[in-house]
Each structure stands twice: as structure tokens, then as C-alpha cells.
Amino acid sequence: SVSHSQITRLYSRFTSLDKGENGTLSREDFQRIPELAINPLGDRIINAFFPDGEDQVNFRGFMRTLAHFRPIEDNEKSKDQNGPEPLNSRSNKLHFAFRLYDLDKDDKISRDELLQVLRMMVGVNISDEQLGSIADRTIQEADQDGDSAISFAEFVKVLEKVDVEQKMSIRFLH
């Protein structure tokens, strides 16, 4: 679990973002963060904080989303496996990322969804055809059950060589 000082720190950050001072954050509060404006995935990241259909997130929800990015402690790995899986396990981290791709929540990343994300991440020098080929290639590499989409299991398999624990952890949330 997160330490006391970190909770205080995050609460302080939460209140500083909350310009309306009503204890919840709206999308505008997030959009006011300047670095997020030039992050290609900015909108999707913001949406990840808001549960379905809602426009406000309270501190609990804020913390819950950020808890995915806690580093995995060594001593946690050996804890008993009977309890519910912690939010910051490798699997849950990957699930969080998967949900950012999969907008229609059908548990598959379709070619269109992949194309949308690609277009956001890439400059204007790549034509639609080139991007399409890249997307096709990506799906072809990952797809094992032949449905021309990437399921969660296939997504995990693609990233098996990548150190996800390190790539998706903020060290100070410790």
C-alpha cells in the first residue's frame, strides 16, 4: 500500500489541480496541465481517470488510477497469492494500457483502434497507406487466433520481453 507521506503528497497535488475547489476533478482541470497538452495520448490518459459516463473524479478514484503505477516491490512478489491481485501487478498494468487502446471495450484492439492510436503518435510525414501497412503488420505479428485483432492475451505476449514493471512505474510512489 502507498505510504502516508505519499498520500499527503498526492492529496496536495489533487487539491492544487482542483481549481473549482469542490473536491472533484473535471476534464478541464486535467487539460490545464500544460505538458499534457503536448502529449499525443493526452486525451486518452485523461479519460482513463474517469469511470464510465462520469465527468468528475474524486480523490479516491484519482489515487486508484495512479496506484497502477506503483513500482512492484521485491518483497511483494513473494507474498501469498491468495489475496486479490494488487493494482500494480504486471498484468493489471498491461490491462490499464490495453484499455487505452480499446475504446469500445470489446476486449480486442481492432485495426481501426490501432490506426487511431498510431495516427496520434506519429508525425504528418506518414501517409495513410503507410500507416495502414504498419498497423496490418502489427496485427499480423501479434495475432494468433486469426481474428485480425489483438486480444489481451496476445497483447501480453507481444510485450513479454519488455520490462513493463519498470516502464510503467513512477518511482516516487513508493
Place this chain on the structure above:
Amino acid sequence: LDYQHVQVPFEITLWIMLASLAKIGFHLYNKLPSVVPESCLLIFVGLIMGGIIYGLNDRSPPVMDSDIFFLYLLPPIVLDAGYFMPSRPFFENIGTILLYAVVGTIWNVFGIGFSLYGICQVKAFRLQDVSLLHNLLFGSLIAAVDPVAVLAVFEEIHVNEKLHILVFGESLLNDAVTVVLYKLFRSFCEMPTIKSVDVFAGVGKFFVVGLGGVLVGLSFGFTAAFTTRFTKDIRVIEPLFVFLYSYLSYLTAEMFHLSGIVAIISCAMGMKRYVEANISLKSHTTVKYFMKMWSSVSDTLIFIFLGVSTIGENHEWNWPYICFTVIFCLIWRALGVLVLTFFVNRFHVNTITSKDQFIIAYGGLRGAICFSLVFLLPDFHRKKLFIAATTVVILFTVFVQGMTIRPLVDLLAVKRKRESAPTVGEQIHIRFLDHLLAGIEDISGHWGQYYWKDKLEYFNSKYLQKILLREYDQPKSSIVLLYEKLERKHAIELAQAGQLGHGPAQPSFLCSAFLCSSSDRTVITDQKLEDTPNPDVLDNMQEILARNLYRIRRTGPAYNRHTLPGDSEPAEHAKEILILRHKSL
């Protein structure tokens, strides 16, 4: 021929011309600057020039006048550094920087001073007349890391931003300590007896010098911001105010025996935000360009003069003393960095790795500041020994350390290579995760002590902005300014470029290979599943992705001696991203 009439300005201009031509010369050979840092080449040119002058006149060439250095050559460089200093990483690491700058420098001074005194006690070296106080005085001027040299070398080795800011910030801020210690020991040399109250006065003086410098700088900075509030109708002289006020802050601080470097940095950092909001775009560009130009010229001149001044009869070569000076400089710096980093790592989660520590220790270059300070010493019989030792240390650090630091960094950075190249999918997903993490970090306010930053922001928005900004309806972050700039100029151009990218006449390798068109999509997929992927096509794809995927922010140092911020690739990408998102909003 009326040479006497124009002599002084003529000679100055000729020197500057020589410096600039030398710079062009180096960049004609592309490979040369990567092997030998520019500073070394410039000193070399200076050595040649000095040799020529010595040969022609048969007397020592003009030694760089300390006044010229401190009053004319140093301020532009420090102003440039302070103005373009990325303030965010600077303030995030301010504790560490101050620790290195203050405690580290004091450690070095006393360490070097005492160990050299120990060497002087050895009868065989015939150095016994160099007293402890003299050694401490010498230590105080040789211990400080030089910002000019550090900048010149670090620029070419591309370390990560945090490391860059640590070494660079340290080299700038240790000026306060150097000034105090140097003046302290110098006054002790002239006093018959030293009482302990004098020592305490010295310690107190350090705080006065440092904080006084900051106060002077900030007051000039805010005055400059306030002045620019009213310059709406006379845009042409706006850039002048930036330079005038900064230079005044430096001179005022020097006048009061405070730290001029700290003053000019605080001035630049304090006024930057408000001045940029108040002055016109063209004035802004002018300010940036002139700063770069002046600091470039100064930098070149300093190194050339260093070379020129080494030739001559100013030296007394006592080799044991000189060798031990070099050795002790290296040893004490390494020890200091090790011990201090040990303490820093206890308090911070983001530890400084041992590779970083090596770079910090090895990157502690000495430069022209020590050189000028040694010439300012009062004349006593061992002065030439100190001059010789200083020269050797500077040449050693700039040449040996400057040239070898890059290969060493590359050597240390070798990671184990991946067994297989990343697939296209991995490439995309990894970049995706990087962007995600960057975004989450920004949301969580991961960077630094934002408690104080928030307090400062609050103070800023409530009071400062109302006084210093001409229009203060909304806080204008640099992103918003950038965006407004876009809307005025580039939106149309980029939209046209976007049109070109979508045009049907684009010949592309992939197109010809796969007959791309939307109606044939199913055909393509089937075809690809059957065929084994052509390795050329695959490489091309990976290359395209590697070139075109947006990089996450902060992958490289934001400060660059030779280019303006905002002209580089990350800024172009930022503009594109903003446009895309604006369209989708």
C-alpha cells in the same frame, strides 16, 4: 596612416574576427569537433598566436587582463546560461546542486590546500616558504569548477538532463563560495594575526554574498519586467532593456563585493517569464539571438586568450608542486563527489548512479575563472609558481579530461544488446507506454517539491503578475504562447503539408509492394498472411517508425550553446501534436 587613432577598436575587432574565423574553420571538418572539443582547438589556436607574437616581439604577449575577463567576457556567457537554463530541472535538483556547489567546493578547497601544504613540508622539493595560508589561497582559486569549460565540453557528450543540470548548476553557483573564500584568504594574507572572530565573519560573509547576489539579481530582474510593461509603443528598444538590466545587476553585485554570477543568473531567471510575455515576438527572437551571439564570441575569445597567455615568461616550473596539484585536484574532487552523493542518495528516491558520479567527478573542469583569479593575486615571490600550476591544471582538465570524457561516457554506457531487434509491434507499444508514463507523471506532479512551487505560483498569480505583466487576464504558460504563435502563422502551412501527406500521388515503397487502396484491404491482409514478410519492407517500416514516432519530452538536454530553443525537432513535434489535438477537440 593614422593607426594610433583607431588602434584599440581595430585590434579588438581583429581578435573577434580571428575567433569567429577559427570557429568556422573547425566546423568545416565535420569529424573534428566530435573528437576534439572546440575549447581545446581554440586554446591551440591561442597557443599558436601567442607563439607568433612572442617570436615577433621577443617579449611576453599581452596577458589577458583580469578586468577585461570579469567585466566584459564573463557576463554574456553567464547571462546566456542563466536565461536559457531550464528552470524546472534546476529547481527540482536545487538541493543537490547547492550541496555540491557549497559543501563540495569548501571540501575541495580545504582538501587541496592542506594536502599541498603537506607536500610543501617535504624538504626535497624546496617549497618550504609557501605557507599554509598561501596554499589555502591557491586552493580556493583552483578548486572551483568552471561553467565556461563545463558548458563547452558537456554540450558535446549529450548526457541526460538531470546530470547536465547538476554539473552545470554546480559550476555556476560555486562562484559565491569561491568569491568569499578567495577574498577571505587574501585578506588573511595581509593581516598580521588572525583571530577566530575573523573566521566567523568569513562564514557569515558567505551567506551575505550568496543571498545578497540573489536579492540584487531579483530586484533588477523585476525592475526589468516592470519596465517592459510600458514598452508597447517603442518595440525597437525592448531587447536592450533585457541586456542593460542584467549587466547592471552583475556590475552592482560586483561593486558591493557580492557574487556577480549569482546575481546575473537570478536576474535572468526572475525576469524571463514576465519579459517574454510583455515584449513582442520579434524582440524576443532578437534577445535570444543576441545572447547566443555574444556568449559564443565571449566563449571563443576566452579560450584563445587562455592559449595566448600561457606562452611567455610568467611561469616558474616547480614540477613536483604542479604534478601534485593536478593529482590532488582529481582525488579530492572524486572523494567529494562520492561522499556527497552518498548523503544525497539517502534522502532521494531518484538515486545518482555510480556512472553519473563518475561523470560528475570527471566533468569538474577548471577554466578561465581560475586563470584570471591567479593573475589578480598580490605580487609575492611565489606567484609565478601558482600561475604555472594553474595553467597546467587548466590545460590538463580541458585537454585530457575534455577529450577523453566522451569515449569514457560511451564506454560506460554500453548496455547488453538485445538478442533480436524489436518487432514493429513492440516498437509501437513501447513508445505508447513511454507516452503514457510521461502523461501520468505530469498528472501526479511527480517532478519535485511542488509544495513550494505551488506556493510560489500562488504568490505569482496574486501579486507579481498583476504588477509586472501588461495583460494578466490569464496565466500564459509557454505552451499557450507557443499555441498562439501557431495559430497566427503555421496552422495554414501545416494544414497544407498535411494535405500533401494524404495526397494520392505519393509514391511509397510500401504502396508499390502491396497495392494499397482501401477497396483492396481484404486482399492485402490475406496476401500478407500467406507470404513471408519481406525483410526489406520490414526494415523500412521500422525505420519509418523510428523516424516518425513522436519522442517523449525530456529525452535530451534542453540547453544548447549553439541553437535556440524552439528551433529544434521536439518543438516542431509539439506544434504538430497541438494542431492535431486542436482539430480533434
